[in-house]
Amino acid sequence: MKKFLLAAVAVGVVITGVSADTAKGVEKLAKQYGCSGCHAVDKVKAGPPYRLIAKEYKGKPNAKETLVKSVLGGSMMKWQKIGKKYKIKVKMAYMPAQHGVNKEQTEKIIDLILKLDTK
Numbered sequence: 001m002k003k004f005l006l007a008a009v010a011v012g013v014v015i016t017g018v019s020a021d022t023a024k025g026v027e028k029l030a031k032q033y034g035c036s037g038c039h040a041v042d043k044v045k046a047g048p049p050y051r052l053i054a055k056e057y058k059g060k061p062n063a064k065e066t067l068v069k070s071v072l073g074g075s076m077m078k079w080q081k082i083g084k085k086y087k088i089k090v091k092m093a094y095m096p097a098q099h100g101v102n103k104e105q106t107e108k109i110i111d112l113i114l115k116l117d118t119k
């Protein structure tokens with residue numbers, strides 16, 4: 001029993017460690033890629049928080065493709081409606097196409113965003 005408890009605690013530490021790292025990784029890439037002016041992991045800025053984006057899209061078919069396309073091609077008015085569901089108000093109605101990132105970089109940050117803990 002004691003061994004089991006110790007193992008459970010160890011797993012808990014590892015899991016929370018990983019999710020904190022994911023959030024940190026997202027913040028770091030977002031800063032590097034010029035997204036931080038409009039996005040944060042947990043705060044509403046001009047754009048929706050990354051954690052809510054993860055919550056909205058996790059498990060949906062083509063989540064990654066959809067989001068990569070939004071970043072590279074721009075996205076308009078989606079979050080006026082989605083935001084209501086989560087009781088947030090996104091300040092800007094659209095995200096301009098992001099030219100500071102290429103497809104690989106965009107896929108990298110989207111992969112990480114979709115790994116954010118959404119519980």
Ligand code: HEC
Nearest residue numbers: 033035038046047067070075076077078079092094095098
């Ligand atoms: C000028 C402000 C601005 C910048 C810079 C910006 N975003 Fe956005 N972003 C927004 C807004 C506003 C929305 C909501 C768009 C909508 O309602 O359709 C959004 C939405 C998104 C979404 C969700 C798209 C969807 O289809 O639901 C993702 C993912 C995202 N941004 C990632 C990024 C990444 C990654 C970067 C940096 C490369 C970035 N954004 C830079 C303002 C910005």
